[in-house]
Amino acid sequence: MNADASAMPARRAWYSGGMSQSALDVLRHVFGYDAFRGVQGEIVDHVATGGDALVLMPTGGGKSLCYQLPALLRQGTAVVVSPLIALMQDQVEALRQLGVKAAFLNSSLDAAESLAVERAFSDGALDLLYVAPERLLTPRFLSRLERAHIALFAIDEAHCVSQWGHDFRPEYRQLTMLHERFPDVPRIALTATADAPTRREIVERLGLEDARQFVSSFDRPNIRYTIVSRDDGRRQLVDFLRDRRRDSGIVYCLSRKKVEQTAEFLVAQGFTALPYHAGLDSEMRAAHQRRFLREDGIVMVATIAFGMGIDKPDVRYVAHLDLPKSLEGYYQETGRAGRDGDPADAWMAYGLGDAVLLQRMIEESESGEERKRLERRKLDALIGFCESTACRRQGLLTYFGEPHAGDCGNCDNCIAPPRSWDATVAAQKALSCVYRTGQRFGAAHVIDVLRGAETQKVFQFGHDHVTTYGIGKELDAKQWRSVFRQLVAGGWLAVDVEGHGSLRLTSASSALLKGETTLTLRAETEKAPRRRESRNAEVLSDLPDEAAHRFDALRRWRSEVAREQGVPAYVIFHDATLRQIALAEPSDLDALAEVQGVGAAKLERYGRDVLETLIGG
Missing domain, CATH: 1.10.10.10 (Winged helix-like DNA-binding domain superfamily/Winged helix DNA-binding domain)
Known part of the structure; x- marks a missing residue:
């Protein structure tokens, strides 16, 4: 873990005074990719040369690379502010697999581990340091920042700054002090979920008026959106999950009681289901989260306390048994599916009782009337989205100010237009x-x-x-x-x-x-929705038989390696990379190095084992 951070060798800067290697060289050598996606290259260039940026990019769109790569291109250590312990740990482990010197500081570390990380930071031995906002804002840590060589500040989950948003964190409002105390250090704020008012508030609260804004499409074309009228929610959920037993997924419920009852029901139906909510003790929550991250076929039944920032790329479905509180919440929660770009499902059972309950929660809250009016408008927009006969994707993207022609071909209303x-x-x-x-x-x-x-x-x-x-x-x-x-x-x-x-x-x-x-x-449909085969089965069906066998063998090898190291399987290699390896069937290390997602560190660490697995598979 992080306790050995102080023993890390001094980092190697990719820029030494001037540029010694291009961003594309680092992308290829470290991350194993030949080209940037979308506007990634522009963002990396802008931040690496000292510019401030606000980045709005959908989950799975590659936001992390937008600050991780500039962190390697600039002298000093990048300080990444994140409220999410699980995400910090996942990203640090993934970076270490790439040979990057990364560490985190949060409440999961004991005093000795924290001190070791702080010393490594002060010694300039880290490329990236992830830190919780509460820790960053302490006088002790700010003093340490004053003495360090900082490459950049990355403010992840920047929508947390908005008091009108669905995940407000008061500490985020104080992060404007980074610009005041470190005016020459570039800042990049990133979020996957922000409507126009939230964007304006991020700019204002973080002092990013002069920052360049990069807004990617919010579209997640690989996600299929389906909303059904709730009749018998549990039975409908089981019908949806029946052919997805090998897939990993999340089922969201509004209350802790319903989470536990639903998990028990799914276990009785033969599923491997685990509950997750804030009322469980921290050890059980952590254990359930570890199993979800590291095993296949786990159904995590949870309140919205789970999932934000979970970096698991192969979540094949997100199901809602209760209405979320807003379209922002719905977008973010469904966005946890299909981060790897492969087919995924967003399924929701919705009834009038949901609207009644949420309206009651709004009226009974201690919020001021202005906040209540905003929450009513957001709930109205969500209910309208659920009842719409138009393309779901069009309605969702329009809410975020992005035009869409409709007829996406991958939502319930487009696949089977309602009468x-x-x-x-x-x-x-x-x-x-x-x-x-x-x-x-x-x-x-x-x-x-x-x-x-x-x-x-x-x-x-x-x-x-x-x-x-x-x-x-x-x-x-x-x-x-x-x-x-x-x-x-x-x-x-x-x-x-x-x-x-x-x-x-x-x-x-x-x-x-x-x-x-x-x-x-x-019109209410008379027949049950057509059941889809497992999204993993869809992925495998795209491979020729021999390649599918090699892919399965590579997944088994990856699972063994991940268990030995005590890390999630996807930090070793993503499914997309294993699938390319299975198709290409490389015969030597040079050929393996050409596969997207195989960087220099992973080639050295796993290359021969991968080739042996291909021969044995």
Whole structure:
């Protein structure tokens, strides 16, 4: 671990006064790639020559390289500010596999380990030092920074600076002092999740007004987006997971209780499922996280306390059993799937109860009215996204200010376009029944009245005598739930959170009730969504049989090496690299060195073992 950091040899600078090697040379030699992706090259050039930058790039787009490579090109040590212990550890281990001198400082280290890392930093023996913002802001560490030779500051997860964002960290607001105390050190702030207001706040709070902004596409074309109407969430989840037992994935739930119940249910169904939430003791959380990072086929059932910054590239799906709090949250959480660029799924089961619960949480929070208004708008945008009949990718990207033509071919609405129907009469019946029952009840009871159900509650309140009793028998309960969900989403009905989720009419209801306007709604599908084969199976199906056998052999070898070293398998080699090796079938080290992702350090460390595995496989 980091305790031996002080024993590291003094680092070799790629720039010695002037440029001694180009950025492409370092990219090839250290990281094993021949070309930059997208705007990576421009960013690296800008920061390496001393410029400040704000980088907005999707998860899996290669943000880390945008500061890791300039760190090797500039004299001194790059200080990377990150709030994420797991991400620090993963990235440090991955960098060490590349032969880069990296270490981290956070609460996972004991006093002796921390002191060793600090000494290595002071001695100039590190290329990169990852540090939590709380540690960086201490007088003791700031004093050490004053005496060190700093190559650059990288502020990762920069959206944490926004008090209106979904992951506000108050310490981030103080990071503007880096520019004030170290005006000549370049800074690069990076995030994968920031709408226009959040971007403006990052610039303002971090003093990046003069920084060059690099905004990549937010599109993740390898992710398939699917949203289903929740009927029996657990059964629907099992149907979704049935052919994905070999895949690693995350299932998000809103509450700790639901996390534990869902994990227990999945275990009973034969899945390897682990719970993760802030209520578990730290040792259990750490153990579950290690298993998820290092084993295949693990289902991590979690609250949003898990996953942010997890660097695992081969998460093949992210499922939501509850509605997230915003489209930013949804984008970030689903973005944890398919970081390696291979096919992945984002699946969500959504019901009206989600909207009611989240609205209640907003109203009962201690936030000021301005914050509540913002959260209501974000929730409305998310509900509208769920109910949309248009291309999911188009709706998601439009929210982040990026135009998209639609018809992506890789979301539920594009693969199987939903039917729509003239729901004017049904909506009038629904609104009338809400009114006739006193605007005091939730959707379930109103649906019972519409369908003429003989329940104790209907008789107790005398609702078997209202004029709307039994006028909606033409639709089943599932279809009526869809109608009410869409009426709420469209603003025709409102949820009275203080009235325990009761429905009430809105100002828009009148025109619909009077027949002054018509209403078209999304039709509830009658058949279950078509099940997809495992995304890993899809990846393997792209390989010829012999190459697929070699790929499996390489994965088994990688797993053994990772277990021996106590590290996640993907820090040895990504699946994409193993797949290229399996296809190319290199016969010697020179040929292996040509494969993307095989840098000099990994070639020296693993090259002969890889060639032997290919022969044996």
